[in-house]
Amino acid sequence: MDFKNPLANELKECFSQQISDLELSEAIKCISSQPEGKYQYLSFSIQIPTVDALAVLEQSGDTSNFQYYWEKPSDKFAIAAAGSVERIQTTGKERFRESSDQGKELLSKVLHISNIDHHLAYVHLLGGFSFFDHNVGKEWRSFGAGSFNLPEWVLVRDSKFTALTVTKKIAFHDDPQDICNSFLATLDRLDSICDAGSYQVESKRSFESKVEVPGIDSEDYNQWVNSVESATELIKAAEFKKIVLARELRVKLHTPVSDTKILNHLRHQYPDCYSFLIRQDGKSSFIGSTPERLASFQEREVLTEGLAGSISRGKTASEDAVLEHELLHSKKDLSEHAFVLDAIEENLQRYSDIFEHPVSPGIKKLSNVQHLYTPVHARIKEGVSRTEVLSRLHPTPAVGGYPRNLAMPYINKLEHFDRGWYAAPVGWINANGEGEFVVAIRSGLIKNNEVRFFAGCGIVEDSNPQKEWDETNLKFIPMLTALKHARK
Structure with missing residues (x-):
């Protein structure tokens, strides 16, 4: 035959x-x-x-x-x-x-x-x-x-x-x-x-929607300031030590937008990130390009990482080096990063035969931002499932808060949108026991004639609402730029 x-x-x-x-x-x-x-x-x-x-x-x-x-x-x-x-x-x-x-x-x-x-x-x-x-x-x-x-x-x-x-x-x-x-x-x-x-290749035509980030004179900014100030007051009152607050940016579309064309731009601009798409039906798709791996599995070996604390990239080599030095010596960012590593250790060490990471964080550089970064390696004990590891790691203090059980209940109270799958674990696992999951940040939901992008930052006791607003605007840039380059 x-x-x-x-x-x-x-x-x-x-x-x-x-x-x-x-x-x-x-x-x-x-x-x-x-x-x-x-x-x-x-x-x-x-x-x-x-x-x-x-x-x-x-x-x-x-x-x-x-x-x-x-x-x-x-x-x-x-x-x-x-x-x-x-x-x-x-x-x-x-x-x-x-x-x-x-x-x-x-x-x-x-x-x-x-x-x-x-x-x-x-x-x-x-x-x-x-x-x-x-x-x-x-x-x-x-x-x-x-x-x-x-x-x-x-x-x-x-x-x-x-x-x-x-x-x-x-x-x-x-x-x-x-x-x-x-x-x-x-x-x-x-x-x-x-x-x-x-292959049949479509001809390009311009994407018509105008994309703008709300300014400090907007209602969004006023809500943000109130949320950050409320969070810092709760930290001073010892309710928790850190909380991650996020914003939603809605972009109305005059013409349909192709999620695969957005992703094509993202994967070329951010080759060290994980670009992803999940479409459950014909009505919506969840896309993103995240720098943060939650966990990868190969037999009993687990690789995860601490990724928290960020600053912009410099326009020159000298400026970039200065900004990197500033980040590596920032008390606020080092404190935020330490919360993440402490949480990973608390949640994984008792499930692991081996748990190790460098003493001091390094830097992960992306095209528009640089982060404090610490890789973590663990070998999980016999009988511990991979999903049990995921459940212990999610959400990390980089997207939730610290201590987790104290900070998490306040997220819905202080934010003004539904997170859905934003900042959650997405990934794959196969019948051979291998798999990888990432934290779905730098992401967006495409539905009908609207795109919703999400960006967040860690709030600690000395956080400044204006600076945190600027940081979230910086994190919106990858998705907004990709949207501008999309054609349908």
């Missing part, structure tokens, strides 16, 4: 190498006749030529269903995925644990076949969590408080290696030829969107 497209022939080869050289339809017949309930999903992975993950997603076209994108260009790592075969949804205080339990149960029902031996040629679960335990705001309703999708297809590129995994739901006694045809239909579509030679 030979097929017209290359990916379909790869599928045939994949099955034939794994199942006694059976023809494709015979292989599927063999699988679908397994005891009822043993396997509910059939998945296969093949290696394909290197492609641009964002371009593949852009060419896939169907924005009415689940879509996912993840890329850190400096690591030469990217993921693109679309279609939802199954979706896990959780809410409440136990949402991390329940997501883990449901994820393990789901993966146990997937029969995965591959003709390649590579740690990324596996089934992936893609998604994340909201900032708070419950997420009921109308703008974020489709995202829920915890959501992970098993995609119909996922493409993972790691340097020069690219794996494509396709998954289908199967039922006991399904007709093997129908299953075969379903795989082939997906492969026909993927064959063209993975081939740059067949």
Whole structure:
């Protein structure tokens, strides 16, 4: 049996190498006749030529269903995925644990076949969590408080290696030829969107919306000053030591805007950041380019980081060096950074056999801002789940406050918008036990004819409302600039 497209022939080869050289339809017949309930999903992975993950997603076209994108260009790592075969949804205080339990149960029902031996040629679960335990705001309703999708297809590129995994739901006694045809239909579509030679490129036209940041004479500024002053008074009264307050900036759109075009600008401007897109349905997409990794997992090894305290970049080398020196000696920023490291240590050390980090922070430089930065390495104890680690780390003092349990209740009282998934953990995990999650800052929600961007900063006892306002404006720049460069 030979097929017209290359990916379909790869599928045939994949099955034939794994199942006694059976023809494709015979292989599927063999699988679908397994005891009822043993396997509910059939998945296969093949290696394909290197492609641009964002371009593949852009060419896939169907924005009415689940879509996912993840890329850190400096690591030469990217993921693109679309279609939802199954979706896990959780809410409440136990949402991390329940997501883990449901994820393990789901993966146990997937029969995965591959003709390649590579740690990324596996089934992936893609998604994340909201900032708070419950997420009921109308703008974020489709995202829920915890959501992970098993995609119909996922493409993972790691340097020069690219794996494509396709998954289908199967039922006991399904007709093997129908299953075969379903795989082939997906492969026909993927064959063209993975081939740059067949791409249709749209002509550019100007983006019409005018983007402005509110000034100090605005109502937004007055609300901000009141919030910061209230927070500093609470700190002086010993209610907590630090709280992170954020702002929402709404931009009305006169014409639709492409989320993939915004991301294309972000990934080129910020190659050391994690650019991401999560679309749950056709109504909204959550995008961003964050510098902050929450945790990456490989077996029992966990990498996380403290990222708190920031200052602008200089226009000259000398000015940049002066600003870096100022940040490294800023009592306010060093104090804010110390809260983050203390919290990470408190939340991870008792779960870890090894916990280590440099004594003093260094600097992470982005194109428009520089941050105090301390990498942290831990080796978690046997039996500790990855989602348990996530639940202990989120939210860090860099996006929540310190102590966490004392500061968190005040965020909703002092802010004037619904955080949704802003500053929450988003990422991926695969059936091989590997995964990575970031803190979804430098982000925005695109919905209908409006974009909502978010930016926050840490408030401590000596915080100045004007300076904190300026810092949030600085953090809005990446997303606003990317929006200006977007074309539809």
